[in-house]
Amino acid sequence: MFSGIVEEAARVVALKKEEGNLHITLTCSFVDELKIDQSVSHNGVCLTVVKLPGDGTYTVTAIQETLDRSNLGLLKVGDEVNVERSMLMNGRLDGHIVQGHVDQTATCTAVREADGSWYYTFHYEVEPAMARKGYVTVEKGSITVNGTSLTVCNSERDSFEVAIIPYTHDLTNFHNIVEGTVVNLEFDIIGKYLARLMEFSGDSTQATI
Secondary structure (H helix, E strand, O other): OEOOOOOEEEEEEEEEEEOOEEEEEEEOOOHHHOOOOOEEEEOOEEEEEEEOOOOOOEEEEEOHHHHHHOOHHHOOOOOEEEEEEOOOOOOOOOOOOEOOOOOEEEEEEEEEEEOOEEEEEEEOOOOHHHHOOOOOOOOOOEEEEOOEEEEEEOOOOOEEEEEEOHHHHHHOHHHHOOOOOEEEEEEOHHHHHHHHHHHHHOOOOOOOO
């Protein structure tokens, strides 16, 4: 479980494809604090630390399903990846409940600066059946973009905006996002549960997508 409060942007130092798996080796400031089997969010994808060679790097492995659903298969050596270690249960939830299970990708369609901050617009494919299960954004709701907990603004049927302050812009890989960049999305788990309960109850008030 994560909160969507990115700790930093780790750098990819090596990529190794093995059958349907991709072994990703990265470096970041807290490598010495990691342990084998520990869960770390990478651009919003929960992955397990499988190797700590002691040279300031660590390795995680993404399976084919993860590569198909996320942007991790697009990584190149030198890329920055947003990383967050799992939540401490005795700490504050500064973001929102994030599972580390990416739902789908989206594409950045616009970036505009606004008095020192930035607005990013993202377009994503909408499947009506999935939308009815809560895989949508809502105005002022929560969304996870590349593992970053953000508030939705200008929510449309298949797009939304987020506002990025300078701290988040500089700390995460948002400073590398331009038009055409593919990002990972995780929709709000609470919205998914509510939509599912409404579906099971046969609530006729559900909107038609």
